[in-house]
Amino acid sequence: MISISKASKSFEQTQALEEVNLDIATGEFISIVGPSGCGKSTLLRIIAGLINTNGSVIKPNKGAFVFQDSALLPWRTVQRNVELLMELEGVDNKKAKAAIALEQVGLTGFENSYPHQLSGGMKMRLSLARSLVLDPEYILLDEPLSAVDELTREVLQEELYDMWSRDNFTAILVTHNIAEAVYLSNRVIVMSPRPGRITDIVDIPFKKRTSAIRNKPQFSRLVNDISEKLRSWK
Amino acid sequence: MEIKRIIPPVLILLLFLGSWHLGALWYDMSFLLPTPLTVAKTFISDFPIIMIGLAQTFTAAFTGYVIAAILGILIATVMSLSTVLERSLYPYAILLQTVPVVAVAPLIVLWFGLEMRSIIIISVIIALFPIINNTLLGLKSTSKTLVELFDYHDTNKLKTFVKLRFPAAIPNIIAGLKISAGLSVIGAIVGEFIIGSGSEEGGLGVQIIYAQSSLETSLVMALILTATALGFAFFITVSTIGYYLLHKWHESEQ
Numbered sequence: 068m069i070s071i072s073k074a075s076k077s078f079e080q081t082q083a084l085e086e087v088n089l090d091i092a093t094g095e096f097i098s099i100v101g102p103s104g105c106g107k108s109t110l111l112r113i114i115a116g117l118i119n120t121n122g123s124v125i126k127p128n129k130g131a132f133v134f135q136d137s138a139l140l141p142w143r144t145v146q147r148n149v150e151l152l153m154e155l156e157g158v159d160n161k162k163a164k165a166a167i168a169l170e171q172v173g174l175t176g177f178e179n180s181y182p183h184q185l186s187g188g189m190k191m192r193l194s195l196a197r198s199l200v201l202d203p204e205y206i207l208l209d210e211p212l213s214a215v216d217e218l219t220r221e222v223l224q225e226e227l228y229d230m231w232s233r234d235n236f237t238a239i240l241v242t243h244n245i246a247e248a249v250y251l252s253n254r255v256i257v258m259s260p261r262p263g264r265i266t267d268i269v270d271i272p273f274k275k276r277t278s279a280i281r282n283k284p285q286f287s288r289l290v291n292d293i294s295e296k297l298r299s300w301k
Numbered sequence: 302m303e304i305k306r307i308i309p310p311v312l313i314l315l316l317f318l319g320s321w322h323l324g325a326l327w328y329d330m331s332f333l334l335p336t337p338l339t340v341a342k343t344f345i346s347d348f349p350i351i352m353i354g355l356a357q358t359f360t361a362a363f364t365g366y367v368i369a370a371i372l373g374i375l376i377a378t379v380m381s382l383s384t385v386l387e388r389s390l391y392p393y394a395i396l397l398q399t400v401p402v403v404a405v406a407p408l409i410v411l412w413f414g415l416e417m418r419s420i421i422i423i424s425v426i427i428a429l430f431p432i433i434n435n436t437l438l439g440l441k442s443t444s445k446t447l448v449e450l451f452d453y454h455d456t457n458k459l460k461t462f463v464k465l466r467f468p469a470a471i472p473n474i475i476a477g478l479k480i481s482a483g484l485s486v487i488g489a490i491v492g493e494f495i496i497g498s499g500s501e502e503g504g505l506g507v508q509i510i511y512a513q514s515s516l517e518t519s520l521v522m523a524l525i526l527t528a529t530a531l532g533f534a535f536f537i538t539v540s541t542i543g544y545y546l547l548h549k550w551h552e553s554e555q
Contacts, residue, residue, distance in 0.1 A: 155454040
């Protein structure tokens with residue numbers, strides 16, 4: 068379980084985040100949506116421990132952070148990029164684990180390529196593989212799919228869902244894309260700006276996620292419902 | 302493809318040599334402006350002594366260059382460690398660049414004697430700043446996201462430097478080293494100017510002063526061309542190293 072209590076943050080004069088309390092169950096997938104400046108990225112970094120807060124954050128030990136722009140090292144090959152976080156965390160048996168991780172995301176055969184030779188989608192798969200190989204208890208995702216085209220985006224959402232259902236990690240996803248949040252999450256956290264705070268929490272009742280649920284009336288109802296909640300704060 | 306790329310600069314060279322030759326014949330004052338052919342003949346007839354000069358200048362410039370590279374990267378690394386260190390040291394790094402080296406050179410010769418080490422010191426002074434400045438720029442422009450990634454995994458400063466900041470700065474370091482390649486040779490020649498009077502043997506700078514005083518213009522030119530070629534060779538060497546380090550991943554070499 069991840070538990071955030073009384074987490075607030077001010078940058079100089081502006082209050083970026085008003086007291087946030089949030090409990091996330093183990094194995095849950097939640098998304099945080101909201102307009103720019105609502106503090107969703109700040110909240111994610113507070114959970115990560117990258118930004119200090121007065122409140123408290125309780126989380127499991129082993130985690131991973133997936134960034135918007137893949138955050139690969141351009142001078143390292145695909146193979147060496149998958150090994151990076153294992154190096155930083157002092158994990159053994161890197162070669163074998165990297166091979167499995169690359170296979171899972173369909174990058175076998177690209178071991179000796181460099182990031183600039185990969186498509187946006189492949190870069191993100193590599194970034195996900197690099198994190199999953201740590202066998203994390205939770206993963207924080209900061210708009211990971213915002214840089215890829217619409218078609219790749221939906222494919223990657225399905226892949227991300229498969230990873231989550233296979234590996235049983237807790238996932239916290241920050242996104243601008245409401246359909247993405249509805250497709251992937253158990254709960255969608257709606258935030259509003261000035262000061263950043265949680266205004267709504269929407270339960271998503273779908274059991275299995277397949278591309279078919281995108282066409283269900285209930286799916287579009289949920290998307291509309293959330294976007295209306297977002298609009299009412301503008 | 303290769304030949305097509307070589308043709309334009311070769312044409313320019315031929316055009317240059319041709320107009321030089323015609324101009325020299327026109328003015329007909331070979332003691333002031335010898336033809337390229339005369340310069341080439343001098344280069345061949347004085348080849349042994351020019352090579353002695355080249356060896357000396359090469360030794361001084363190369364030693365100066367290597368010292369400047371090591372020192373420059375170290376100083377920039379120290380500056381990158383904290384804003385306070387950078388603020389304290391950077392103004393003095395700028396002074397290295399703004400001090401008129403030609404004017405300081407006599408002082409250095411006074412202090413360190415009429416010896417190779419004075420020449421090396423002058424070469425270091427002139428080659429140091431571009432390396433410091435570019436390395437520092439590189440070390441300070443590490444991607445924020447990547448720094449966050451390393452922070453998230455509680456990576457210590459040394460490991461972050463070795464695995465992230467330094468490799469990310471290599472393109473800038475190479476850029477600085479390229480600028481300093483030619484400068485180190487210039488520094489060595491300046492040093493030799495100050496030291497050298499009246500010796501026929503010595504570094505290229507020493508020989509230039511000597512040949513000038515005896516009005517051997519074609520020898521002066523042959524020596525200048527040799528010094529130019531030396532700086533060029535330094536540049537090509539660093540560029541080649543840079544290409545091998547960077548071409549697989551960095552835009553600048555693709």
